[in-house]
Amino acid sequence: YFAVVPVGDPGVATGAKTALSFIPNIAMALCVDAMAVLESNGVGVTAATLNDVVHNYTVWIAFRAWIIMFFFLGLLALYLDNVLPKEYGISQPFYFFxxxxxxxxxxxxxxxxxxxxxxxxxxxxxxxxxxxxxxxxxxxxxxxxxxxxxxxxxxxxxxxxxxxxxxxxxxxxxxxxxxxxxxxxxxxxxxxxxxxxxxxxxxxxxxxxxxxxxxxxxxxxxxxxxxxxxxxxxxxxxxxxxxxxxxxxxxxxxxxxxxxxxxxxxxxxxxxxxxxxxxxxxxxxxxxxxxxxxxxxxxxxxxxxxxxxxxxxxxxxxxxxxxxxxxxxxxxxxxxxxxxxxxxx
Structure with a gap:
């Protein structure tokens, strides 16, 4: 909550919001805020409005961040599953890939x-x-x-x-x-x-x-x-x-x-x-x-x-x-x- 409030300020630059969108919670909060504004304006979220700028942010920025983080976190999970010691299985060296x-x-x-x-x-x-x-x-x-x-x-x-x-x-x-x-x-x-x-x-x-x-x-x-x-x-x-x-x-x-x-x-x-x-x-x-x-x-x-x-x-x-x-x-x-x-x- 305390991280989302300052980032959600309309005065924060688009670049800063985009960078922070790789934190999934912040991307969700900014995306919901942009969607709420679009709904209140009567246009809603459609393919045509994904790139509409709301408070220096767009819904498409959040979607892109989620897609990138999906693959990044998936690969990270696979990597850690291979190298971290666990009760069963043989761990790989950290450089195995x-x-x-x-x-x-x-x-x-x-x-x-x-x-x-x-x-x-x-x-x-x-x-x-x-x-x-x-x-x-x-x-x-x-x-x-x-x-x-x-x-x-x-x-x-x-x-x-x-x-x-x-x-x-x-x-x-x-x-x-x-x-x-x-x-x-x-x-x-x-x-x-x-x-x-x-x-x-x-x-x-x-x-x-x-x-x-x-x-x-x-x-x-x-x-x-x-x-x-x-x-x-x-x-x-x-x-x-x-x-x-x-x-x-x-x-x-x-x-x-x-x-x-x-x-x-x-x-x-x-x-x-x-x-x-x-x-x-x-x-x-x-x-x-x-x-x-x-x-x-x-x-x-x-x-x-x-x-x-x-x-x-x-x-x-x-x-x-x-x-x-x-x-x-x-x-x-x-x-x-x-x-x-x-x-x-």
């Missing part, structure tokens, strides 16, 4: 070089199968590393602000067409590890690559081939299983002529065919978990992260999910967390 990588992407050669560097930095004892802490890997499996058909994690570490170390220098290699289980008790860091790999939490240190992509530097590209089943079901109460799967088919770019085929196959795989048209809020806890697993698998996800996927299921349903994962592991890297030794086996 000035980098070649942002506009052109990272070359495949750089991807291969980064992946090869991770491979070369492995411990010689692990490579030779001499380290008693690691199971020796066959030559045919090792070949997958050379072609990038694996997920490699090296020295992954996560320390929270309170000093708690949730993940301590984890190094793993998970191969294409195999299922990898993270077995551990509550608080062991399983969920935190998966959250880092999905880009929800930034790592304190460490590197990871999958199919030749840098998982921390190219998370947007990684998400195009990523499927996630979180620890807690994130479902929309008024959508059916069929509608959930259809929605995620759209997100993952499944061709329209293949959507129904994918949905039907997934519903059968997770044993929800009879509930395809029921609202998700009516599903039991185990059925919701099945739907979350189906969402992670649909769309040909090449890397699938499942956080305790069978929690809340009875033994029969758990075994069906295990069989489904085994039958659909070809061409995928499947990673699941669990408390149960039999499930890991």
């Amino acid at each position: 000035l980098t070649k990588k942002y506009w052109c992407g990272e070359s495949h050669q750089n991807n291969r070089d980064g992946h090869q560097r991770l491979l070369e930095e492995e411990d010689d004892q692990e490579l030779n199968g001499d380290n008693r802490d690691f199971e020796a890997v066959g030559r045919n499996i090792r070949e997958l590393e050379k072609t990038g058909e694996c997920l490699k994690v090296r020295n992954l570490r996560k320390v929270y602000g309170n000093g708690k170390e949730a993940v301590k220098k984890v190094s793993l290699t998970m191969y294409n067409s195999q299922i990898f289980a993270l077995l551990g008790h509550n608080g062991a860091g399983k969920t935190t590890t998966l959250s880092i790999l999905t880009g929800m939490y930034p790592p304190t240190a460490g590197e990871a690559s999958v199919f030749g992509l840098n998982m921390f530097g190219e998370i947007d590209e990684v998400r195009k081939i990523l499927g996630v089943c979180p620890q807690f079901d994130i479902l929309l109460d008024l959508l059916t299983p069929k509608e959930h799967l259809e929605l995620f088919c759209m997100f993952k770019g499944v061709p329209k002529d293949k959507v129904q085929e994918e949905i039907n196959k997934t519903l059968i795989d997770v044993d929800l065919e009879s509930k395809r048209n029921s609202y998700s809020k009516t599903l039991s806890g185990g059925q919701k978990r099945k739907l979350s697993v189906g969402i992670a698998m649909i769309g040909g996800s090449k890397i699938v992260l499942l956080d305790e996927p069978t929690s809340g299921m009875d033994l029969t349903a758990r075994r069906k999910i295990w069989d489904m994962l085994k039958n659909n592991k070809q061409g995928r890297i499947l990673i699941l967390t669990t408390h149960f030794m039999d499930e890991a086996d």
Whole structure:
């Protein structure tokens, strides 16, 4: 109010009012004042009167200021959303929009070089199968590393602000067409590890690559081939299983002529065919978990992260999910967390 009153004085120059119009409240006050005068004169606001000068101001000046500020504030919001630290997601450096990588992407050669560097930095004892802490890997499996058909994690570490170390220098290699289980008790860091790999939490240190992509530097590209089943079901109460799967088919770019085929196959795989048209809020806890697993698998996800996927299921349903994962592991890297030794086996 105190800023608008002096600016609204008829004696203030047009240039000053125009400059101050980039403050949206002031532009609104000056615009309403000009519109009121035009209405009282009986001409109103029309295309012909937008440029009529009222108290050294026009309605068109306000409109132009709003249009400019709309785009400026929109870009500023996008910029701040990328660079400001937040609870979830990895923040970009403040100069990210000035980098070649942002506009052109990272070359495949750089991807291969980064992946090869991770491979070369492995411990010689692990490579030779001499380290008693690691199971020796066959030559045919090792070949997958050379072609990038694996997920490699090296020295992954996560320390929270309170000093708690949730993940301590984890190094793993998970191969294409195999299922990898993270077995551990509550608080062991399983969920935190998966959250880092999905880009929800930034790592304190460490590197990871999958199919030749840098998982921390190219998370947007990684998400195009990523499927996630979180620890807690994130479902929309008024959508059916069929509608959930259809929605995620759209997100993952499944061709329209293949959507129904994918949905039907997934519903059968997770044993929800009879509930395809029921609202998700009516599903039991185990059925919701099945739907979350189906969402992670649909769309040909090449890397699938499942956080305790069978929690809340009875033994029969758990075994069906295990069989489904085994039958659909070809061409995928499947990673699941669990408390149960039999499930890991």
